[in-house]
Amino acid sequence: ALLLDSSVLRTQGPVDELIYVLGDSHSLVFAGLEWRGRVLVPRLVMGCKAWHLANSLWNKYKYQVEQILSCIPCGNKVVFSVGEIDFRREGGVWSASERSGRNPVAAAEELAEQYAGYVYARTHNKYVVWINGVPAPRQSVLDAVGEADGELLLQMIQVFNQRLEAEAKRFGLGFLDVYGATIRLTPVERDGAFLDGRHLNPVFVRHRLSAEGG
Numbered sequence: 414a415l416l417l418d419s420s421v422l423r424t425q426g427p428v429d430e431l432i433y434v435l436g437d438s439h440s441l442v443f444a445g446l447e448w449r450g451r452v453l454v455p456r457l458v459m460g461c462k463a464w465h466l467a468n469s470l471w472n473k474y475k476y477q478v479e480q481i482l483s484c485i486p487c488g489n490k491v492v493f494s495v496g497e498i499d500f501r502r503e504g505g506v507w508s509a510s511e512r513s514g515r516n517p518v519a520a521a522e523e524l525a526e527q528y529a530g531y532v533y534a535r536t537h538n539k540y541v542v543w544i545n546g547v548p549a550p551r552q553s554v555l556d557a558v559g560e561a562d563g564e565l566l567l568q569m570i571q572v573f574n575q576r577l578e579a580e581a582k583r584f585g586l587g588f589l590d591v592y593g594a595t596i597r598l599t600p601v602e603r604d605g606a607f608l609d610g611r612h613l614n615p616v617f618v619r620h621r622l623s624a625e626g627g
Contacts, residue, residue, distance in 0.1 A: 436494030437461045442615045448622040456481045463496040467527035494545035521573040529580035543587035546574045552600035
């Protein structure tokens with residue numbers, strides 16, 4: 414995973430012209446885009462899941478997140494963008510629920526609550542923060558897991574986003590609703606919104622940011 418020291422983090426231009434996007438590889442699609450008159454700059458924590466930040470245990474992902482935050486001056490704007498990895502069939506909420514016998518939809522909702530709580534705890538009175546939601550998967554991802562599991566996956570992601578938005582509002586944080594923006598697309602339109610099997614197309618992201626008030 415990438416960890417940048419303060420000398421690197423401070424070479425990207427005046428802090429009042431930047432919005433830092435902190436997250437997994439999904440943060441990279443924001444690189445160089447402009448929003449609210451500022452340039453978006455990714456801060457990559459490779460492989461980071463919402464679960465890594467939501468659980469109570471100290472781990473390398475929290476260490477990297479907090480190292481990055483420590484290099485961003487107070488008062489700056491920060492977007493958190495993790496969560497898609499948590500809903501891949503081969504890991505995350507789904508497989509953990511199968512092992513434990515827990516309802517995966519309930520687990521997704523609890524994950525959103527705990528993740529938002531971590532973000533608030535680490536940024537309260539320090540930064541202006543938005544949380545980026547998790548998009549609806551493209552049709553090929555749903556087809557790969559079958560009809561029943563595809564419906565369950567959509568339900569898990571929907572509930573995660575709904576609770577994440579509610580918690581963000583409760584904490585006074587912004588929320589970027591990429592799920593709402595992608596679920597209403599046709600399968601063909603949704604495929605066009607993605608760069609590959611998992612990551613949104615930067616063109617689509619730019620349009621969404623404009624719709625969010627950019």
